[in-house]
Amino acid sequence: xxxxxxxxxxxxxxxxxxxxxxxxxxxxxxxxxxxxxxxxxxxxxxxxxxxxxxxxxxxxxxxxxxxxxxxxxxxxxxxxxxxxxxxxxxxxxxxxxxxxxxxxxxxxxxxxxxxxxxxxxxxxxxxxxxxxxxxxxxxxxxxxxxxxxxxxxxxxxxxxxxxxxxxxxxxxxxxxxxxxxxxxxxxxxxxxxxxxxxxxxxxxxxxxxxxxxxxxxxxxxxxxxxxxxxxxxxxxxxxxxxxxxxxxxxxxxxxxxxxxxxxxxxxxxxxxxxxxxxxxxxxxxx
Numbered sequence: 589x590x591x592x593x594x595x596x597x598x599x600x601x602x603x604x605x606x607x608x609x610x611x612x613x614x615x616x617x618x619x620x621x622x623x624x625x626x627x628x629x630x631x632x633x634x635x636x637x638x639x640x641x642x643x644x645x646x647x648x649x650x651x652x653x654x655x656x657x658x659x660x661x662x663x664x665x666x667x668x669x670x671x672x673x674x675x676x677x678x679x680x681x682x683x684x685x686x687x688x689x690x691x692x693x694x695x696x697x698x699x700x701x702x703x704x705x706x707x708x709x710x711x712x713x714x715x716x717x718x719x720x721x722x723x724x725x726x727x728x729x730x731x732x733x734x735x736x737x738x739x740x741x742x743x744x745x746x747x748x749x750x751x752x753x754x755x756x757x758x759x760x761x762x763x764x765x766x767x768x769x770x771x772x773x774x775x776x777x778x779x780x781x782x783x784x785x786x787x788x789x790x791x792x793x794x795x796x797x798x799x800x801x802x803x804x805x806x807x808x809x810x811x812x813x814x815x816x817x818x819x820x821x822x823x824x825x826x827x828x829x830x831x832x833x834x835x836x837x838x839x840x841x842x843x844x845x846x847x848x849x850x851x852x853x854x855x856x857x858x859x860x861x862x863x864x865x866x867x868x869x870x871x872x873x874x
């Protein structure tokens with residue numbers, strides 16, 4: 589992909605002509621809501637089709653993929669309209685490959701999704717993902733899980749070959765992170781073990797492949813309790829072939845102060861978890 593920065597006097601047509609592609613291609617790849625209103629300095633992704641297939645009667649996503657020896661997900665990534673609408677129209681062209689772009693099948697990609705996510709947005713996104721992390725299960729200090737409506741999202745993930753990650757966070761009734769909920773669970777060994785039992789039961793029942801522990805604003809004095817909880821979870825999940833992930837605040841040094849950062853011990857947690865997720869988006873609003 590090339591990045592084109594719109595200059596004074598340029599239109600979608602002149603930009604398309606410059607790269608030898610159609611205006612429609614630029615509109616699709618950049619999801620331009622109003623292509624007649626380009627702004628000077630605006631960045632546009634330019635992708636030049638290399639191999640193109642014209643849909644014939646009887647074609648399916650899998651037959652096209654087999655014909656060109658590519659992963660079906662690659663066709664969905666290159667043609668998001670198919671993922672969104674699930675329709676192949678005879679005579680329509682689909683891009684199999686773009687010039688200069690290598691397949692991304694060996695890259696692990698994760699995305700967060702709320703139960704209320706727009707389903708069209710989700711469908712267009714899933715073909716790019718390895719995992720979708722569904723936000724979020726809550727819990728009580730006694731070990732009861734507070735569930736979410738996740739059945740449809742898990743099924744959609746399976747349809748696109750995307751595994752689902754269960755998320756766990758100490759959230760209160762107002763939907764905010766609550767340090768006390770986390771602390772009460774840490775110090776209640778019986779409740780903690782019951783919570784992990786319920787997590788495993790839910791993961792196996794619903795087909796989750798891993799747990800993302802998203803504990804934010806943990807009390808500094810609970811730093812070791814948090815590490816011990818992650819160890820406890822990982823020791824129970826690993827024998828079952830289930831992953832342990834931990835979401836970490838974006839620290840620039842081990843000495844950073846503040847409630848968001850102090851309980852997140854990078855070396856200790858990194859040595860336990862299968863994957864960590866660095867929440868650099870926190871820099872945008874904290």
